Amino acid sequence: MSALPRTLEPAFAEERRDRGALAREWRLMRWPARASLVMLVIFYLFAAASPLIAPYDPVRQYRDLPDCPPMALHLTRGADRVHGWLFAYPLKMVDPLARRFVPDLSRKTYLRFFYRGHLFTTEDASTPYFLMGSEGLGRDLFSRIVYGARVSMCIGLVGVLISFSLGLFVGAFSGYVGGRIDNLIMRWCEIEMSLPQFYFLLALAAVIPSGVSTVTSFFLIVAIMSFISWASFARVIRGMAAAIRAEPFVVAGRALGGSRARILARHVIPAMLGFAAINASLSIPGYMLGESALSLLGLGIQEPAASWGNLLSQAMDPQNIEHYPWVLLPGLFLSLAVMAFNFLGDHLRDRLAPGNLR
Amino acid sequence: MARFIVRRLLLMIPLIIGITFITFCAMALVPGNFVSNLAMDPRIPEAVIKQMEAQFGLDQPLLVRYGRWLWAVLHLDFGISLQYRTNVTFLIASRAFNTVLLSLASMLLSWLLAIPIGVIVAMRQNSIVDRILSVACFLGMSVPAFFLAFLAMDFALRTGWFPVGGTFSPDYASLDTWSKVADRINHLVLPAAVLGLAGMASLMRLMRSQILEIKNAEFVRTARAKGLPESRVLYKHVLRNALNPFVTMAGYALADLLSGAALVEAVMNLQGLGLLLLNAVRSLDVPLVMASVLMGTILLLVGNLLADLALVAVDPRVDFATLAAQ
Numbered sequence: 001m002s003a004l005p006r007t008l009e010p011a012f013a014e015e016r017r018d019r020g021a022l023a024r025e026w027r028l029m030r031w032p033a034r035a036s037l038v039m040l041v042i043f044y045l046f047a048a049a050s051p052l053i054a055p056y057d058p059v060r061q062y063r064d065l066p067d068c069p070p071m072a073l074h075l076t077r078g079a080d081r082v083h084g085w086l087f088a089y090p091l092k093m094v095d096p097l098a099r100r101f102v103p104d105l106s107r108k109t110y111l112r113f114f115y116r117g118h119l120f121t122t123e124d125a126s127t128p129y130f131l132m133g134s135e136g137l138g139r140d141l142f143s144r145i146v147y148g149a150r151v152s153m154c155i156g157l158v159g160v161l162i163s164f165s166l167g168l169f170v171g172a173f174s175g176y177v178g179g180r181i182d183n184l185i186m187r188w189c190e191i192e193m194s195l196p197q198f199y200f201l202l203a204l205a206a207v208i209p210s211g212v213s214t215v216t217s218f219f220l221i222v223a224i225m226s227f228i229s230w231a232s233f234a235r236v237i238r239g240m241a242a243a244i245r246a247e248p249f250v251v252a253g254r255a256l257g258g259s260r261a262r263i264l265a266r267h268v269i270p271a272m273l274g275f276a277a278i279n280a281s282l283s284i285p286g287y288m289l290g291e292s293a294l295s296l297l298g299l300g301i302q303e304p305a306a307s308w309g310n311l312l313s314q315a316m317d318p319q320n321i322e323h324y325p326w327v328l329l330p331g332l333f334l335s336l337a338v339m340a341f342n343f344l345g346d347h348l349r350d351r352l353a354p355g356n357l358r
Numbered sequence: 359m360a361r362f363i364v365r366r367l368l369l370m371i372p373l374i375i376g377i378t379f380i381t382f383c384a385m386a387l388v389p390g391n392f393v394s395n396l397a398m399d400p401r402i403p404e405a406v407i408k409q410m411e412a413q414f415g416l417d418q419p420l421l422v423r424y425g426r427w428l429w430a431v432l433h434l435d436f437g438i439s440l441q442y443r444t445n446v447t448f449l450i451a452s453r454a455f456n457t458v459l460l461s462l463a464s465m466l467l468s469w470l471l472a473i474p475i476g477v478i479v480a481m482r483q484n485s486i487v488d489r490i491l492s493v494a495c496f497l498g499m500s501v502p503a504f505f506l507a508f509l510a511m512d513f514a515l516r517t518g519w520f521p522v523g524g525t526f527s528p529d530y531a532s533l534d535t536w537s538k539v540a541d542r543i544n545h546l547v548l549p550a551a552v553l554g555l556a557g558m559a560s561l562m563r564l565m566r567s568q569i570l571e572i573k574n575a576e577f578v579r580t581a582r583a584k585g586l587p588e589s590r591v592l593y594k595h596v597l598r599n600a601l602n603p604f605v606t607m608a609g610y611a612l613a614d615l616l617s618g619a620a621l622v623e624a625v626m627n628l629q630g631l632g633l634l635l636l637n638a639v640r641s642l643d644v645p646l647v648m649a650s651v652l653m654g655t656i657l658l659l660v661g662n663l664l665a666d667l668a669l670v671a672v673d674p675r676v677d678f679a680t681l682a683a684q
Contacts, residue, residue, distance in 0.1 A: 032493075191376045196654035198617030199635055200381065203651055206639045207387045289502050293621050296504060297636060312504075316625065318511040318522055325512070331505040339500030346496075 033347035036340035043337055046149035054143035055121040056128055059304045062138040065091065067099045067324045070133040073111070084110035088129050099323070133326040135314055144306040145330055151214070151307035152334065155222060155291045156284035156341070162226040164280040167233030172269050174234070175241025177260070186238065192231035200228060201290060205299040214305035221300055225290050229283065236279060240272050247271075278352055282345040285338040292334055308334045359670075362678040363663070370659050374652065375428070381651045382424045385644050391416050395642070414440065427648060436652075437645035441638065446649045449634065454653050456525060457623070457630035460553065461615040463546055465608070467554030468561055473604075476565025477597065483570060491562070498559035503618045506552045507625040513548075520548050523627040549626050553618050557611065564607070568600040575599075605669045612661035616654055 029037070046053055062068075071088045080087075087110045089103035109127045113120045122129045131142040174185040204224045208217050244250055245268075253263045292309030294300030296316070301307040311330035314320050320327050393416060397407045411417045415426060430437060436446035479488045514520040521527065526541050533541060572578060573596060581591045620632025627633070631650055638646035669676055 032496075191373050195377055196613060196616050196651070196658050198620050199632070199651050199654040200377070202620070202632075202635055202639050203381045203647055204384045206642065206647075207384050209389055285500070292502065293504060296621075297624055299639070312508075315508045318515050321508055321512040322515050328505075328508060331502070331508065335501045335505055338502065339497065342496060342500050 028351065029347060032343045036343040036347075039336060039340045040344065043149050043153050043333070043340075046146045047153045050147045050150060052117060053119045054140075054146040055118050055131070056125060056140045056143045058139060058143045058147040058306055060125075060139065062128055062134060062140075064093055064138070065101075065128070065130070065134050066136055066138040068093075068101055068130050068134040068138070069324070070326055071130050072103075073129075076110070080108075083108075083123075084112055086111040090127050132329050133324065135311070135327065136320075141311070141326060141329060144311055145308065145333055148306040148308045148311055148330065149333075151218060151295075151301050151305070152288055152292065152309070153337065155218065156287040158219075159222045159226050159229075159287035160280045160284055162222065163230035163233055163283070164276065166226065167230040168237055168269060168272070168276050170230070171234035171237025172241045172264055172272065175238035176245055176264055176268050178242065178245070182238070182242075186235065189231035189235050189238075192228065193235070195228065197228050198290075198293070201225065201294065202297075202299065204228075205294050208299070210302065214301060217301060221291055221294060222287070225287055229286065233276075233279065233283070237272060237276060240275065241268055244268050244271055274352060278345070278348050281341070281348060284345075285341045288334065288338060288341075359667075359678055363667075366663050366666075373659065374655055377655050378428070378648060378652055379424060381648060382427065382644075383420070385642070385647055386420050386423075388642060391642055391644070427645075431652070436649040439638075439643055439646045441641045441643040441646065446645050449646065450631070450649050450653050453629060453631045453634045453650075454657065456628060457616070457619055457632065458657070459542075460546065460549055460619050460623070460628065460630060461612065463550035464553035464557065464619075465611065465615060467550055468558040469604070471554070472558045472561035473565055473601075476562045477569055477592075477600075479562070480566045480569035480573065481592075492566075495559040495562055498555060499563075501556070503552060503556035504621045504625050506556055507549070507622045510548045510552050511626060521545050523625075525627075525629040545628075549622050549628055552626075553615065553622055556618060557614065561604070561607075561611075564603065565600065568603060569596060572596050572599050602669065602673045605665060605672050608661075608665045608668070612665075613658055616658060 026034070050058075068091055071091060073086050073088055076083065076085055076087055087108040089105055090107050090109050091101040092104045094100050094102050107127075109122045109124075109129055111120055111129055112123055115121055115123070128134075128140060130140055132145065133141050135141050135144065170185060174182045201224060204227075205221070207224075208220045212220075250263060250267055253267050258266075291300055291307065292312065295307045295309030296313050298310075298313060301310050303310065308330040312327070312334070314324075314327040315331070391411075393407055393410050393414065396402055396410070397404075415423055418426070427437070434447070436450065438444070439446050439449060442449060475491065479491050482488050511522055514522045521544060524545060526538075526545055527533075530538060530541060578591060578595050581595045582588075586594075616632070619630060620635065622628070623630040623633040624636055631653060635647060635650035635654075637643075638650060670678060
């Protein structure tokens, strides 16, 4: 019973093996894109499950442990294993001025995993284990980084969603309608594009009142950045819409008596959705960097809430970098996330637009 | 050409009015004003506050205030900085000079590095050098400029080879001319390197893809076929054509440079336009904010115009008619 030529069999076998679309996508990725995806999943887990992943309360101050270095972990030997596999010697501040710490070798703090609703923490929250050290007010830096992911990882998504829908709608409308309205909208877009963006961002950020909640200032920042950046997106979409207007299926739709709104919604916009989505995903890092820059300068997310940008503001004082280099860690997380978005965006572009493969 | 320039300059007018008006509205939205900070001081009587408000025109409606500001600007009067109590024009001029200096230096640096590296990498496509540099490029594109600036400050602090931030040394005023220049350059090296490196990666990628595209074009094949030496093919035919988008990009790169410069200025404490604006925004010094935004906009628009003029000069396929039609 071999009706099929032998040469075809492996191809069929292959198709059977990766029936899931997700599995196929995964196999098409090269290692940088895969690593990026994993990293982003971890960071979004940080954001979604921060109370679980953060070992301590992000605003709890350990007043006797300010600017404490990351603590070394030791493997437990022998009978002590009943307390846990890993332990650290609690640090004691010996010089409050120079912030010098020495480990107290007589005591051990054991690390517990999946304990009291935390991924890992110490048995007694008052003798903490600082994975990435603590910041100037004695708060656990790692916990703050985990909570900071909420702001830093979400700002890109929300911002892109706003400017994406705005740009898609305005661009499609403008390109499809053409004529004087098109001209007017495009001139307006040019105004927005020729803004010195960061200067404008700084000036607009002054509007954010100082007393508002973190959520409010988050949305104000997003709104301001979307307001600045939707224009360039609208221009790209508009060019596509103008080209699509001449396509046979749009002409046919018009000939059949479809209204302008119907043709826009049913034919023009869906035709551009894929491209638009990629283009949008490429601008996520811009939002992350914009927010961090504002927060870094003290105009964005305010203390005691954490974002990777305002955590970095400790590094504004070069003395801090010299003596407590771990204050740079939030910047590392930020760079990694931006890098992951860049790699993934690059992969998506290659994947969905083979014509651009180079 | 003159007509083109005049047209572009005229187009700038509504642009500038639009941008400054939006900024003005934004500043008006901010609760409180410069004087309300002083009003919290119990030692200053209320009458003085009222008098100051009247003096600065803060008690007028928004449109009147904007109209007054615009009218003054037309007479090249940017007002008095509420915070520094000096003429804004003077403040802006010296700061803008520093920012332009930083932007140009970093642009020069990134071009001088990115173009040769891009060429080398493209000529050896898919070699190990190409792959390593391409990945490095991606890493470079992803590290934010302000993070690089932190690292640079740390570097300066640890090695002591460069000054830790600042625009010039404390004893700058007492130096002779050449020492002043040397002092300036010494303070400029690290910020320019930071900004230049941050912008370099995307330039290099552009150069690489340009060369790859042109390398197999027909006119290049013709040049080879008529027996030109490889170096001449590269410099005269490939490189010249590959550089065209760079000229266009120079104008847009300026926007990024100004933004990046603002952050690097803030981190490295350089007395530039960005830092000035930041401080002005923090203290609600409206005349200073307005003048900084205006200055940034003008720098950007003039930069774009210059880039377009340069493009016409470099690329014979582009003339003023096609540029104006865009």
